[in-house]
Amino acid sequence: MDQISGLPEAILHDILARLLDRDSARTSVLSKAWKETWSTFPILSICSDQHFKREDVTVDNYHSKIDKVIDYVGRRSLRLRDLGLAIKEFKLIMDYVDYMCMAHHVDLWMKMAIESGGEVLHLQLRLPGRYAWRYSPDRFYELPLCVIESKSLTKLVLMGGIRVDQAFLTHSIKLYSVRIIKLCNLLFAHERIIQRLISRCPLIEDLTVIDCAVYNPLTRGIPRGFAFSPVESLFLHGLHKLKKAYIQGMREVYIDAPNLESLHYNLHPDASFKLNLYNCTNLRLLCLWNLRSIDIGDKWFLKLFSKFPFLESLELDNCSMSQRINISSAQLKVLKLSYCSNLEDLNIDAQNLLSFAYEGNNQPGISFQKSSNQLEVNCFSDVDFRDLYSLRKFVQNIKPQKIWASVSLFIRSSVLIKPEQSALQVSSIPPTIKSLELQFSPKNEAHYFPFINYLLSSCCPNSISLNFRSYLHSKEFIEFLYEILMGRKEGKCHCNSSNTKCWWHALKIVKVICTFKIDENADFKTMLDALPTCHADENIGFILELYSTD
Template sequence: MDRISGLPKAILHDILARLPDEDSARTSVLSKAWRETWCTFPILCIFSTQFVRSQDVIIENSHSLMDKVIDYVGRRLMRLRDRGLAIKEFKLMMDYVDHEYMSHHLDLWLKMAIESGCKVLQLHLPVGFLGVEYSQDRFYDLPLRVIESKSLTELELTGGIRVDQAFLTHSIKLYSVRKLTLCNLFFTQEGIIDHLISLCPVIEDLTVNCCDVYNPLSIENPQVSRFNNVKSLFLHGLHKLKKAHVQEIQEVYLDAPNLEFLHYSPSHSDKSFKLNLDSFTNLRWLCLWSLKISDIREKWFLELFSNLPFLERLELSHCSLFERINIMSSQLKVFQLLRCSNVKEVNIDAPNLLSLAYRGSNQSSISFRRSSNQLEVKVYSIVDFRYLYSLRKCIQNIKPQNILASVSLFIYQSFPIEPKHGAFQVSSIPPTIKGLELRFAPKNEALYFPFMDYLFSCCCPKYISFRLGSYVDSKAFIEFFYDILMGRKECHCSSSNKKCWWHALKIVKVACSLKIDENADFKTMLDALPKCYSNGKIGFILEL
């Protein structure tokens, strides 16, 4: 007996709200009761991919396909309005839109949603249509009624949307908006974006990414781009703001004394960035991307932690930094240094640091003056047979020696170059580390043993795991890996004083992240993994 379908509508709506959007839509085919529940569900989330794949849209069939979306959305909205039901959330994600053809319908849908007291509005539109040139005429004009809404708590605008100068003088009533996202929008004039954001007095979460402004100089000089990145963002009175994500803006000033999270990436222009970091005294989490060494003074970096006394997490990614980086903080708990060029030496004095993630040159050295006994170190590396032992040197460059017990090594790529046979013999047992995770497997069977031999000449992990995307490409390699570990028959050091990697290996145990009988053999475990098991793991516990 189906007892769930007989539950009150409010409870059924709550169940739908907790499901992924696509799954909640599928419930409409379960029964008449669920179809009625879906029809009265106050959260409308529409993806154009529900109707057709974007790659199947061509100019000849585009309007007929858009008509399907228009008809479906119109019927859903009208049904709710006719029954006097509120629209709590309206989300429209389109991969293809002819704005001239659909703008009238978009205006009507937004009007109905806002008049119904909509709290969450998300509008994702593509820039351009079916390969048409990026131009002002290929944007949807955001209607003024959107900023007249007193009920909105979350507003997200992404893609081919134009905001014109009328917004500078029009009354903005976004008094309840706590989360605002503006991505890839087009503003007809500088200053509109500042005006729009500053009139959201209770905003807590702000994202501004890759927004453009019209360049009037392009009229006089055809060689000049008609669209430039918004140059600056000057915002005052954002006392509620706790989280900000700003990208592709060169000058940023935020009057946000309670800001706790900031992700900032300047534009790729030749001009220096400006950011008032020293005013964010409550900042806990800072992500800096794509900073140039020409923009950063070494003194600025040294003063970073004194200016941000509560900083617990620092992420530096794709930055051009100094050869030597000194980290000194008693509060820092997480530090990530990812693909930052020039860095050769990292010195860390952070007694409460719990996690360090490093991805960069295998020649860099990392040393700890003070560290927590709970520290976890993650090193992401490329296996490059052209520079033998660079990986081993990278591990040995982590000091002091006791830190190695917390190191996990992640191999995510390799160069398909076959090394010379026996090139990895070493005169001593390599350093012991906590774990080794392989996110890459050689496709060429001839590289199986050299790849494995290379890894074990660099380190002796206590645990090895595989997190690979393709079962087909990796199954043969994992089986080979298992046979070598369990058999350990090949050995090219028996007649030599030099010791190869498996002399320290005593016991091998198989581990699997799936719930399988603990007495199952290795092949059963491997076969139980899904065809794409990036979220599953199979591995080996090694006792040395």
């Protein structure tokens, strides 16, 4: 008996709101009750790929496909209007469509949503091709003024293919209830518009501004009569409710927000910048990308932790650093460094640190003066047979030794040049680490054994896992790895002498694990045959018990 269909309409609407747009639309064919529920669903979400695929659009059928979208939205919106229901959320995502023929309809839909007391407006338009800035501003959809006249909106998302004209500089803005704003790849008639728009939202809590531009009409020497330049500065004052901000592409950013807790700042590579976080002493999370114009060193970290005493999470990506860095913080809980150039030695004194992640081509010495007993260390590395000792040296250079028990290695890719067998010889069993995840494995069968031997000559993991993707891991490699671990496939041992043992001799017990459904008593061949044939998000792995090295 279908008991779900008998639930109150408000609960059914809540169920639909939690589904993907495509799946919620499909519920209308389940039964008469679900069809009625769908017809009164106050979220009007339109995505072009629900009606046609990009590759199916031709010059001849273009207008007929657009007409289907227009007809669908018209019927849904009129149905809600006739029932006297408000459109709580209006979402329009159109991909690779010329909006000049749709502008009038989009204007009407947004006006209807706003006048009915809509709370969420999500408008995402994409011009054909990768480089939208090549088009004339006339090809961008002109945002109507009614959007900033809404007193009921709580969330405003504007992304790509949208032009905000000069009238927004003087027109009254009434976005008194907006708490979330996302502006991405928009085209503004003047840089001051973006400042004015944000500053007139006194309740804003979550702000995202990504790669917006200004168009300058009738620029001399420009054949088409216009030119684009990035919005380079953002000055935010008096935003007392602001808690989260994501800023990308701005060279100069000034934020005065005493309750700001999270900031992501992404600069274009090698650009100079000015970042001033005045009165943001409550900051707890800071992520910085592409800060290449300064050299981040000990003084930079000292100043950072002094200015933001509650900072708990810090992420630096593609930043220029000094060769030797000392990081000291009693509050820091999460630290991630990715592709930070020049770094050779890193000393961390953070007694409450719970998570440390390192990613990069260079592999510095890392030491922890103080650390939590719950610390997890994740290292993302590429295997390079041209430097056979780098991975092992990297693991051994993580100090003190007790940290090894929390280290997880993620192998992403590799330069596979089959090494000389003598180069793989080791003088001792390598460090024991928590886990090894292979996000890559060689396709050439001749590289299977050198690859495995190189990894397990660098570390002895308590577990090895492979996130199964048929284009990343072949069943042949997984079977080879299994047989090597179980000792069923012969390979040469690489001990230097009878007094030293390599990883092969450290193995005691191997247990196979997987995330997909299989009889727990099934043998490995059956388990391997049950691996998904599609690109499923499943894992297969091995738990390794090692002999004591004492």
